[in-house]
Amino acid sequence: MIDLRSDTVTKPEKKMLDYMFQAKLGDDVFEEDPTVNELQDYAASLFGKESALYCSSGTQTNQIAINLHVNPGGEVICHKDSHVFKYEGGGIAKNSGASTRTVSGDRGRITVDEIENWINPENDVHYPLTQLVSIEDTANRGGGAVYDFNEIVRIRAFCNKMNLPLHLDGARVFNALTENQIDYKTYGKQFDSISICLSKGLGAPVGSLLLGDNDFINRAKRVRKVFGGGMRQAGIIAAGGLFALKNNVNRLTIDHQHAKQLEKALNASSLIKDVIPVETNIVVFELNDHKRTNEYISALENHGILALTFGKGMIRMVTHLDIDQSAIHKTCECIHSIV
Numbered sequence: 324m325i326d327l328r329s330d331t332v333t334k335p336e337k338k339m340l341d342y343m344f345q346a347k348l349g350d351d352v353f354e355e356d357p358t359v360n361e362l363q364d365y366a367a368s369l370f371g372k373e374s375a376l377y378c379s380s381g382t383q384t385n386q387i388a389i390n391l392h393v394n395p396g397g398e399v400i401c402h403k404d405s406h407v408f409k410y411e412g413g414g415i416a417k418n419s420g421a422s423t424r425t426v427s428g429d430r431g432r433i434t435v436d437e438i439e440n441w442i443n444p445e446n447d448v449h450y451p452l453t454q455l456v457s458i459e460d461t462a463n464r465g466g467g468a469v470y471d472f473n474e475i476v477r478i479r480a481f482c483n484k485m486n487l488p489l490h491l492d493g494a495r496v497f498n499a500l501t502e503n504q505i506d507y508k509t510y511g512k513q514f515d516s517i518s519i520c521l522s523k524g525l526g527a528p529v530g531s532l533l534l535g536d537n538d539f540i541n542r543a544k545r546v547r548k549v550f551g552g553g554m555r556q557a558g559i560i561a562a563g564g565l566f567a568l569k570n571n572v573n574r575l576t577i578d579h580q581h582a583k584q585l586e587k588a589l590n591a592s593s594l595i596k597d598v599i600p601v602e603t604n605i606v607v608f609e610l611n612d613h614k615r616t617n618e619y620i621s622a623l624e625n626h627g628i629l630a631l632t633f634g635k636g637m638i639r640m641v642t643h644l645d646i647d648q649s650a651i652h653k654t655c656e657c658i659h660s661i662v
């Protein structure tokens with residue numbers, strides 16, 4: 324099967340597995356797992372942050388960050404299609420008792436003007452206190468769109484002015500940085516907290532990291548524990564993440580080229596109304612006939628290709644390190660053949 328449903332479906336290659344088997348282990352709740360410590364230090368320094376915390380998933384890192392930034396009754400500004408709002412099981416309300424001000428914006432990205440519009444006046448007791456801005460780069464539902472770095476800088480400046488923290492859901496931040504070519508530390512400086520996923524395009528089997536300053540990460544350790552995320556000899560899986568960070572970032576350009584090839588084939592198909600312009604490894608397209616979505620997915624599956632329904636006539640394909648050129652070639656041929 325050519326599995327294009329998500330970049331989370333990758334399986335660890337032999338070299339990564341060997342590296343994992345050889346990892347030095349300890350009890351990470353005692354902060355004694357040398358591999359986890361190495362991974363955390365490596366990731367933090369990459370983005371110029373003081374500290375990092377290894378967690379079980381990107382949902383967990385996002386939810387921990389939100390829990391630390393907001394109080395019950397506070398409000399988070401985020402995009403209406405953002406993962407923190409749409410795909411984390413209502414966690415903002417459930418875990419943190421906070422509300423969301425969801426805003427729209429081009430392909431999953433929000434602008435500083437939009438944030439400025441929706442920030443609540445602090446001196447009017449009717450309104451919840453706006454306590455956090457959260458953005459997603461790349462934006463999943465935006466078809467892997469990358470933020471204009473200048474907009475991020477403007478958002479940062481505005482947050483500074485309003486004394487608001489800024490969180491990055493960077494599940495696919497390496498895909499963004501591959502395209503925008505911004506220096507990691509310059510980029511990292513814009514955010515109070517950063518969540519990065521090791522198990523998406525980087526190909527590790529498990530884990531995400533939360534990055535921030537020392538005080539923030541110390542407090543994050545307690546929240547992680549409360550959320551049931553204190554892991555013991557976690558180095559065995561963290562090693563996969565460390566291997567991924569050191570070996571699988573530079574190759575993301577290949578995934579992006581593959582996604583472009585899919586975009587081209589889809590744009591040439593008479594069944595397809597629109598493809599969201601491809602910038603990274605996510606391809607989201609819309610069928611002319613919304614009622615034929617399941618039929619289209621089945622037709623792909625009959626050719627050994629798996630894709631994901633993405634709501635209202637939309638379908639998503641994601642390229643990753645288990646998809647090679649021949650798989651892309653086969654998928655493009657299949658797209659041409661479905662009429």
Ligand SMILES: *Cc1c(COP(=O)(O)O)cnc(C)c1O
Pocket residue numbers: 379380381382383385406407459462463492494495520523531
């Ligand atoms: C995948 C993803 C996450 C985290 O998902 P987990 O499955 O919990 O690791 C967070 N944000 C975005 C945009 C994602 O695509």
